[in-house]
Amino acid sequence: MDMLYAVALRHTRNTADALDLTQNTILKALRFHGKFEKGTYIKAWLLTILRNTFINEYRRKARRPTFVELTGAEPAVDTSPDPDIRYEPANRSSSEMMELLDDEVKKAVEALPDDFRQAVVMADLEDMSYKEIAEKMNCPLGTVMSRLYRGRKLLREQLLDYAKSKRLVTGDIVEDPDSN
Numbered sequence: 529m530d531m532l533y534a535v536a537l538r539h540t541r542n543t544a545d546a547l548d549l550t551q552n553t554i555l556k557a558l559r560f561h562g563k564f565e566k567g568t569y570i571k572a573w574l575l576t577i578l579r580n581t582f583i584n585e586y587r588r589k590a591r592r593p594t595f596v597e598l599t600g601a602e603p604a605v606d607t608s609p610d611p612d613i614r615y616e617p618a619n620r621s622s623s624e625m626m627e628l629l630d631d632e633v634k635k636a637v638e639a640l641p642d643d644f645r646q647a648v649v650m651a652d653l654e655d656m657s658y659k660e661i662a663e664k665m666n667c668p669l670g671t672v673m674s675r676l677y678r679g680r681k682l683l684r685e686q687l688l689d690y691a692k693s694k695r696l697v698t699g700d701i702v703e704d705p706d707s708n
Contacts, residue, residue: 529550529554531571532550532553532554532574532575532578533546533547533550535575535578536549536550536553536578536582539578539579539582540582549578549581549582549585550578552581552585553574553577553578553581556577556581557573557574557577560577632687632690633687633690636683636686636687636690637649637683639686640679640682640683641679643665643675644675644676644678644679644682645679646665646675647661647665647672647675647676647679648675648676648679648680648683650664650665651676652680658672658673658676661676
């Protein structure tokens with residue numbers, strides 16, 4: 529018995545599974561004792577039963593998906609953006625400047641690629657939600673988010689000198705880590 533358990537433990541690497549495998553091996557040996565041929569080495573016969581039982585159980589487990597009980601688990605945190613949340617600039621003066629649109633800002637917005645410009649105008653000037661923009665532009669929500677990110681990034685780059693000249697930006701400008 530100890531020898532069977534030791535081999536089962538090496539196969540399963542788990543004490544509970546090793547005990548089950550040892551028990552199943554003994555049950556099969558008792559059930560099929562009539563097939564044991566006298567003169568055969570009993571240890572080899574038992575190890576063959578153990579090995580075949582392990583292989584069969586391993587294959588059976590591989591075919592069946594493992595189910596995990598989640599009754600005590602906490603719900604996953606939803607990190608996806610809410611499509612109905614509107615983009616709000618970091619400060620209100622930025623929002624007011626968007627409404628005024630100096631000639632320099634208008635030129636920068638008009639210089640954006642069409643898809644980026646449409647997304648930026650709808651989100652920042654028309655105050656549409658990402659979901660509404662996606663429906664209007666007939667594209668996925670992720671595409672809208674990507675176009676807004678890239679369009680706003682281009683506007684920041686194009687309007688940095690203008691913002692400095694108008695003293696709208698104070699202090700050092702930190703480079704965007706995604707700019708590479």
